[in-house]
Amino acid sequence: MPRLELAFLPPIDTPDVAVVVDVLRMTTTAAALFDLGLSELIIVADDVAAREAAQAAGALLIGERQGVPLPGFDHGNSPLEFSATAVSGRSAVLCTTNGSKAVEAAAAARHLLLGAIVNDRAVAERALELAQTSVTIVCSGTNGLVSLEDVLGAGCIIQRMLDVRSDLDLSDSARIALQLVAADGDLEAAMRTASHADTLAALGFGADISFAARRGSLPLVVQRSARRPARFAVSY
Amino acid sequence: MPRLELAFLPPIDTPDVAVVVDVLRMTTTAAALFDLGLSELIIVADDVAAREAAQAAGALLIGERQGVPLPGFDHGNSPLEFSATAVSGRSAVLCTTNGSKAVEAAAAARHLLLGAIVNDRAVAERALELAQTSVTIVCSGTNGLVSLEDVLGAGCIIQRMLDVRSDLDLSDSARIALQLVAADGDLEAAMRTASHADTLAALGFGADISFAARRGSLPLVVQRSARRPARFAVSY
Helix, strand or coil: CCEEEEECCCCCCCCCEEEEECCCCHHHHHHHHHHCCCCEEEECCCHHHHHHHHHHHCCEEEEEECCEECCCCCECCCCCCCCHHHHCCCEEEEECCCHHHHHHHCCCCCEEEEECCCCHHHHHHHHHHHCCCEEEEEECCECCECCHHHHHHHHHHHHHHHHHCCCCEECHHHHHHHHHHHHCCCHHHHHHCCHHHHHHHHCCCHHHHHHHCCCCCCCCEEEEEECCCEEEEEEC | CCEEEEECCCCCCCCCEEEEECCCCHHHHHHHHHHCCCCEEEECCCHHHHHHHHHHHCCEEEEEECCEECCCCCECCCCCCCCHHHHCCCEEEEECCCHHHHHHHCCCCCEEEEECCCCHHHHHHHHHHHCCCEEEEEECCECCECCHHHHHHHHHHHHHHHHHCCCCEECHHHHHHHHHHHHCCCHHHHHHCCHHHHHHHHCCCHHHHHHHCCCCCCCCEEEEEECCCEEEEEEC
């Protein structure tokens, strides 16, 4: 009976399988990029190191700080700004405010996945296949505060995990996330009450919220393939 | 419009009014003790320091580690083990596993209250009276993990605050706690799904859970009157 633990914010111990969740927008954008044919994603928290990694790898440079594209980067962090032409077969380096830090905080995990609402079922199934003892979901939050949309995302993934195995040993935090999703019929409406959704809508990224709330729309798994720097590949 | 922030676990910044919540059982027991006539409560995290403080103050020594009474202490931490005869007019030193640490983590607050489900309305009203800019609820958790019963307690207090002022600026975490309470008709049943409720029931403290779930049954406020050591007094 695997243990299911959830951190509303990093850090937390991630001894076995970790799932990092940053619904608005890093892990949603990662799923969107691989859906468009990206071959590899490298996640780097520091923007100077991100520039160097992109140059070394001949990779696209994608990133934002507080929702705004970083100067000199090829793209910001909106899942809607990419085309298959631009990303297919390419590598990308991604540098964001909160999600990158959660990936670093979960670095010790045996397996590390990026989870979102758009790929909740695929991630849930893979996490359970990989788990020896536990799955730990790590919500990224926003500048050290809990983000509603990440807890909704965690609740979606937990609900899908329980579809596969009803005997999971749920932590209290996992129960809270699950109840939050069970109580909310309309995920997108719930997400729009989140503080970071307000920020994004004010910056003109309202459509990103609708995209991020489309449950199960991108049935793919983004999984770490190498640790330093953290490299990710897709599988189905 | 006061800001309402909630930490599912310490630490968090507590710039104005802080409410520490440890439903099972420190803040519930604190309310019960004052209801029985206790004159002063001193909260000390370290058990050696607690013994010294009790001896210096001629105070009752109350405390537990992991739900079990500490050796040589006058009482454990069950709200049901005290009588008015034993506590009326006395001072007590309280030393517990998680709640004491949350009190220390919130020490910088301008005003510090202890909140529970049994006094949710009284604490909510006082917190809003005292607030200049913000109320920060600090859930104690259990050994570094989120406790469901504390988040339920926080949700109860937030619901009562919104009865007084509907224009509060709620953080995402506050919204999550509020939805958890709004979705649950039966607080006691919800509390019994909590991990620490299992532990207490196994130790024979099942009745404490029923006591702690009686919403608004002890309409009193426990408020810090001095900082080092943290001393608390009652008011109505």
